[in-house]
Amino acid sequence: MLIDLTWTIEEHWRYGKFHREKIQSFENGNLWQVTGFYLGSHWFSHMDFPRHIGIQYPDSNEFPLDYYNGNASVLNLTKKSVENYGFTSEDLERACKGRDKLEKILLLRSDWGLECSHMEKEFWTKAPYLTDDAIDWLRHRGDINAIAFDFPQDYSIRLLIERPVGPEEQKTHSLLLKNNILLIEYLSNFNLIPLDTCEFFCLPLKLDHIDGCPVRAVAKV
Numbered sequence: 261m262l263i264d265l266t267w268t269i270e271e272h273w274r275y276g277k278f279h280r281e282k283i284q285s286f287e288n289g290n291l292w293q294v295t296g297f298y299l300g301s302h303w304f305s306h307m308d309f310p311r312h313i314g315i316q317y318p319d320s321n322e323f324p325l326d327y328y329n330g331n332a333s334v335l336n337l338t339k340k341s342v343e344n345y346g347f348t349s350e351d352l353e354r355a356c357k358g359r360d361k362l363e364k365i366l367l368l369r370s371d372w373g374l375e376c377s378h379m380e381k382e383f384w385t386k387a388p389y390l391t392d393d394a395i396d397w398l399r400h401r402g403d404i405n406a407i408a409f410d411f412p413q414d415y416s417i418r419l420l421i422e423r424p425v426g427p428e429e430q431k432t433h434s435l436l437l438k439n440n441i442l443l444i445e446y447l448s449n450f451n452l453i454p455l456d457t458c459e460f461f462c463l464p465l466k467l468d469h470i471d472g473c474p475v476r477a478v479a480k481v
Contacts, residue, residue: 332365332460349397369450408444
């Protein structure tokens with residue numbers, strides 16, 4: 261069974277420049293219907309390559325598909341409420357309890373989207389996030405290729421609504437991407453994965469030398 265982990269690409273206040281248009285349409289007498297899209301590389305469900313944070317870091321061409329596709333470990337970080345909660349290294353350790361090993365891909369499950377719709381600003385302004393020590397825990401493991409999130413993982417992401425925020429303020433970006441740990445952001449439905457491991461597939465468009473790209477992400481269980 262495949263579980264869709266991807267947000268629908270639709271009109272959204274955060275991605276106000278997104279639009280779709282009919283390049284050809286039956287209404288206009290064309291023989292085919294053809295739709296065009298305007299879509300940023302870091303909008304909706306998407307993945308980040310290290311080039312996102314600096315020209316000196318590798319882009320999409322440096323990472324084969326099997327680097328960020330394959331067996332994944334689901335780390336259940338859920339609580340009664342995760343609103344404004346900072347996940348710590350202790351939370352990560354607790355989620356790993358009883359496992360012999362972790363896979364090279366981690367899915368960090370908070371179920372924040374069940375508490376707050378991603379269509380609302382509060383999805384960002386009241387979101388859970390990773391604390392500095394949790395980020396260090398992930399960075400120093402040395403065996404992680406990619407991490408997928410169902411919540412905005414840096415506290416400072418909420419500040420983007422008010423002002424520009426650079427990579428140094430978003431430490432999952434500045435610390436993990438620099439170490440070639442890819443970030444797969446704004447996924448959902450981790451709660452539908454029945455086991456603590458799954459096959460994870462995350463496919464960006466084959467754009468040459470890209471910094472990031474919207475993805476269709478699924479879990480096979």
